[in-house]
Amino acid sequence: MHGVFFHFFKEYMEERYGGKETWESLLIANGCAYKVYFTVKEYPDEDLISLMVQASNLLDIPFAEMVGDYGRFLAPRMLRFYSTYIKDPNWKSLELMANVGQGIHHTIRTRNPDTSPPEIMTERLSQHQLRLRYSSPRRLCVLLEGMIRGVGDYYGEELHLSETECVHHGGGECVFEIERLSTAN
Numbered sequence: 254m255h256g257v258f259f260h261f262f263k264e265y266m267e268e269r270y271g272g273k274e275t276w277e278s279l280l281i282a283n284g285c286a287y288k289v290y291f292t293v294k295e296y297p298d299e300d301l302i303s304l305m306v307q308a309s310n311l312l313d314i315p316f317a318e319m320v321g322d323y324g325r326f327l328a329p330r331m332l333r334f335y336s337t338y339i340k341d342p343n344w345k346s347l348e349l350m351a352n353v354g355q356g357i358h359h360t361i362r363t364r365n366p367d368t369s370p371p372e373i374m375t376e377r378l379s380q381h382q383l384r385l386r387y388s389s390p391r392r393l394c395v396l397l398e399g400m401i402r403g404v405g406d407y408y409g410e411e412l413h414l415s416e417t418e419c420v421h422h423g424g425g426e427c428v429f430e431i432e433r434l435s436t437a438n
C-alpha cells in the first residue's frame with residue numbers, strides 16, 4: 254500500500270488520539286520502535302492493517318469504526334495532496350468519484366506499476382445520485398465508505414450512503430448507492 258496511506262494514518266493518530274506518544278506506542282506495539290513512512294514508497298498491505306488493528310486494540314475502538322473514521326479523515330487530505338489529479342475545478346463530490354476509477358486510479362496505475370489502486374466503476378443515476386462499485390483484493394469497503402463521506406466533507410456536500418452489496422456478506426463486489434442531499438454554493 255502506498256506510503257500516503259501510512260503518512261496520513263500517523264497524522265490521524267497524532268491529531269485525534271494524543272500526539273506523537275500514541276503513534277510511538279503504536280509502532281512499539283507493532284514490533285518496531287522507530288519507523289518513517291515515505292509518501293513516495295510502497296509498503297506491505299499487512300503493515301497498514303496491523304497498525305490499524307493495534308490502534309483499535311490500544312484505544313479500545315472497534316476496528317471498523319476506526320478504519321471508517323480514518324477514511325473520512327484521509328480523503329480531504331488526499332485530495333489536497335494530489336490536487337493536480339482533479340482535472341475539472343467544477344467537479345463536486347459525485348463528479349470527482351465518477352472520475353476516480355477510469356481516470357485518477359487508472360492514471361496512477363499507469364504511471365506507477367508498483368501501485369494497485371482498487372477498481373472503482375460508477376453509474377450516474379441522476380444529477381444527485383451515483384452508484385459506485387468497488388472491487389479490491391484488500392476488501393477495504395469500510396475504508397472506502399469513510400473516504401466517500403470525506404469527499405463529501407471536502408466539497409461541503411451532505412451525502413447519504415447505503416451499501417447494497419458487500420463482499421463481507423456474500424456479494425461479488427461492494428456496491429454503494431450515494432445520494433447528494435445538499436450542495437455548497
Ligand code: HEM
Nearest residue numbers: 254255335338353357368369370371389391393397400401
Ligand atoms: C486525487 C484523488 C486520488 C488519488 C490520487 C488516489 C490514489 C490512490 C493511490 C495511490 C492508492 C494506493 C494504491 C496502492 O498503493 O496500491 C489508492 C487507494 C485507494 N483509493 Fe484512491 N485516489 C484518489 C481518490 C480516491 C477516491 C475519491 C476514492 C473513493 C471514493 C478512492 C478510493 C481508494 C481506496 C478505497 C483505496 C485503498 C486501496 C484498496 O481498497 O485496494 N480514491 N488511491
